[in-house]
Amino acid sequence: MTQSRPLLEVKSLSVTFPSEAGPVEAVRGLSYHVMPGEVMGIAGESGSGKSVSSLAVMGLLPRRARIAGSVRFEGEELLGRGDKDLSAIRGGKIAMIFQDPLSALTPVYTVGDQIAEAVQVHQTVSKQAAMDRAVELLNLAGIPNPRERARAFPHEFSGGMRQRAMIAMAIANNPKLIIADEPTTALDVTIQAQILDLLLKAKEATGAAIVMITHDLGVMAGFADRLTIMYAGKPLEAGAVDDLYYRPRMPYTIGLLGSIPRIDAAPGTPLTPIEGSPPSLTNLPPGCPFTPRCPMRVDLCRKVEPDLVRMNGSGEEHFAACHRSAEIEQKNLTGLDIFPAPADRTRDFSRVSDVPVLRITGLKKHYPMVRGAILHRRIGTIQAVDGIDLEIREGETLGLVGESGCGKTTTIMEILSLARPSSGAIEVLDRKTAGMTAQDRFQIRREISVVFQDPMASIDPRMPISDILAEPMLTHGVPADERARRIGELLKMVGLRPEHTSRYPQEFSGGQRQRICIARALALKPKLLVLDEPVSALDVSIRAGVLNLLEELKAELGLSYLFVAHDLSVVRHISDRVAVMYLGRIVETGEVNCVFNHPAHPYTQALLSAAPLPDPRKERARRRIILKGDLPSPANPPSGCRFRTRCQKFADELNDQQRQKCIDVDPVLCEHGNAGSDHRAACHYAEGGKLN
Amino acid sequence: MASLPSPIVESPVETTGNDSRFRLILRRFLRRRLAIAGLSVVLLLFAFAYIGPHFYKWRYDQIDFEAFLQHPSATHWFGTTQNGFDMLALTMRGMQKSLIIGLIGAVLSTGIAAVAGATAGYFAGWADRAIVALIDLILVLPGFLIIAILSPAFHGRTWLIFVVLLAAFQWMITARVIRSMTLSMKEREFVYAARFMGVPDWKIIFRHILPNMSSFLIIDATINVSSLILAEVGLSFFGFGVQPPDISLGTLIGDHWESAQTANGYQFYFPAILLVVLVLSVNLVGDGLRDALDPNAGTAAGKGAGSK
């Protein structure tokens, strides 16, 4: 590539929104440039200004936003241009892909029409020609039967297919620049791998440069050439990905990288949490916005906001905005040097006893698919959970992983409702739920409690903390003075101040609310905690603290966890054993190291290979298994092995005779590997594959 | 139990507690000049209806034999009727009834809607189907018709029966909205959490679900006040509502509308204009409350009005 002039050059961009609480400074002095054909990444947590800045580039912010600075595209200034001028560029030379592909497509027009519209806006072609081009683009985007699917409406597409359609629309006019705003955040990990793959193909096909915006440093590592890290509207560090990942010079970047659980790390590798939470963007105090959370802060940090400064020791374009980055560079400080190491967390497997807290055998949950408001007609059956076995022993953490639609939520709802299952049995503390009276069921609820994914939704916003924590105790008849004592104890246990009992949930940040939820779950001293994606709604920098807390509580209180998640690295980090679910079945289960180091089922292998690593070199070296297509409908699962329609092994390695077995015979979970280990997989051709 | 050392002590991010939430709402409301104007007018009209009569020399049932069909004057501010009743006294008396009917009816109707809607949404199954069918049925037969048909049956009885009937035909659309709000709130994690800790269903409805709709309920009740006042006027206009000897703004308008096209139009215009001012003010208060309590609600009334 010749050293041409930058395609896009953003200089000192700032965006301010007026609000009731005062002006919100969403972006403050962002500068970056994008060369033709390269991938420029912008990473940051929610509220860091990364999306707002890209909308500012496109001129798509609401009118009330005040924008300053300069945005030059091919040398021409875009800021201040009118809607007419900008619309000639938008969708033509600069295209954009949004996060949520369901809401980003107009529900009332067919996908084909919407893509054809994009063609017709910029090219004078007939309606028919535009439609043909749309079909061609859908085909390019890997949509099967494109001519037929072009006539479908967005709601008839799966999430992955919608994102493919968005990409097709983005490349319709061979853009020079594609801005992708969290393009895979709403998608499952195997679909994410498909979409990232497609984005790279689209880049090759059009030669476009990409601005990639994401909070996921794993995705970024393998995708971007250069990267800018944003925090509270400001760039804190920028440079080539290798420099940033291997030689971070700003404590925030260092902390972020240290707080991400890695799929290639052994369980129990300590995470360094960043304490506190990002600042509010109104009335920002002077100085570096990261100061209150920074373990290296000095007085200067509070007074003077540092500018981006070139780091001499690494690549020539590595910049960091920190008063102490020179010192970090000199001493080559790492996360463990800067952030307080969490308490000693050596795993004590002797704590795991043989007593099962929860045992599930042959659990099935089928929903009728009905039509009609008054006279229900049954038109099918959704096999949400179709015969699974699980066991959790005292003091153990079982990780239940799977993508959306695999039945993991149904499974925990069945467990938590303690109802009589339609088939199979659920035993809590050796007592079958099927035979329970209402009174028994009420009693057993003390022993099993739950923490949900979204801490904003899981506590009643109208109750003060004391009432929230008291509710389970009130329900179960704990006397008032005991309740009051216990509330203080619980708050201390989860790292919140006991004085805060009269405050309301709105006053707490996401991470703090999740701590409140954990405290509530512990109120009645349960034996088993069901954790339903407890950290996936939290910002990256906050996750580590909550994960560490969960581990400490477990060690201290001898709890058992059923940890449900889609994020394999989190599951690996926290679990003792793991069970992988696919389409209502468990396809592989076993001790966490066995499963992650030697995945036997092709689905597990694909999942592991799709999970991104925050490690650019490893990412570049990896060969990804890209699964075909989408999850089949649980109303009509494939015959024989449920995974065979997407199985890479079925498609590439097996001969016809072997395939016939997959089509005809439903594989059962059977022991795999060393005799006596509980590593089991449900595949006729299971093997000891290895990660990477 | 050994309490753990606090790993991280975090302080709340910012103080927007419940009393500051109240202050925020108050601030948003006060910023709406129209809402403030509406509220002031409603309060003034209340004073007019209930305190006014004590400071005015004519009573509503008093006949001035020296002034029949007299135009507004210093003695009779709003003039007199054909029979010598003082129009201002009548209007104040009528407004008392209209206000009280609006208030009682609105509370009743929103109450019925809350209970029926939440029950249908929360329990699903047959309770849901029965309530939805009832709602559909009542929507097919406009309440106006039913109350009109029943009106001969409550001739000579207390006007409270009329209020109950008005409320009984006013709750359905609100109930639908509440039903669909309940359906989605039922899936919210904090309701699940309460269920899984063993809180009984009816407690969940009254402790978690309905309080979280309080903004909507308050707004709905306010809007219902004006709807009910209008409904009362419509029914009483034809003699299907408030019955003599009781007087309401509706009966006054019904008795005097034909004078509107004559020189004696004051008999119609005074009560009619005051009525419009009252209803408009109540609506403005309701709108202001909507903006203050529920800035993002937008089509709250539309959300639940799903198709059959």
Place this chain on the structure above:
Amino acid sequence: MVYLAFLVLIATSATYFLAAAALNPRSNFAGRNPPPPPAVIDAQLTSLNLNDKTPILVRFGRWADGVLHGNLGLTIDHDSVNAEMGRRVGVSLRLLLIGSLLGSLCGIAAGAWSAVKQYQLSDHAMTLLSFAILSVPTVVLAVFLANAGASFNDAIGHRLVYNTGEYTPGLEAWSGADVVNRLQHLVLPSLVLILQGLAFYSRYQRNSMLDVLGSDFVRTAQAKGLRRSQALIRHALRTALIPMGTFFAYEFALIFIGSIFVEKIFSWHGMGEWFVQSIQKNDVNATAAIGMFVAVLVLFAGFLSDVVTVTLDPRIRRA
């Protein structure tokens, strides 16, 4: 459809029972002088199937049998309900159709305009206007417009709009003069219903449109190169129309009630006027027939609104 027919059935029967229980035709004879002998009254009432000495279920059975055979019974004045209804249905439907169609169209246009111009002067004016209209009882609005029409005629010194009756008798039916004359009569009463429809729909359309204006897909439309105005019309307005289908059913019931007042004030001899008279005359059969008429109308509106919604929204087409 079965459900809808079932609802009509229940609604009509309920109207009959309520009317039979609450209305008292016997009292019509109470004021007569000289009072007719009780046997004569009984015979009269029995011939109309209105005798309260006959058990209500028997009366209902007779009435229902007639209805199933297309005979809605006799009015209190011994006329055929069918014939009376035939005379009046057209009068009401004309008002109702014009009122509901024009009202909804104007309302949707005004609401969409208001939403696009949010917080600008035209939005505030439109909002205030619709608020004001919604706060005026139909009676008052109708009386006001009737007077305004008269003043308007005085002002231009020519009788352009009429505020009483449906047409001026004596003109040759459906001649040009007759049609113009009928239109001159139609303007004011329709305007009452149109204004109310406009106020009703513009509020909802504005809200629906505002919900959609900030959506991601409007942003996508702009991101592909449509200008804001194009994106708003092609993508936002089209999507924001969907909820309006639902309101059509509700508004139709309201507009029927509105028409009762309009017919009264403007002296039209339609279903609304008949309803009021029937109750005042304790005419059970006529009342029940009107109940059936309204139930059918409302359900037809409900059916139409479902059709509109399904046409507008591909998401429920296959559900």
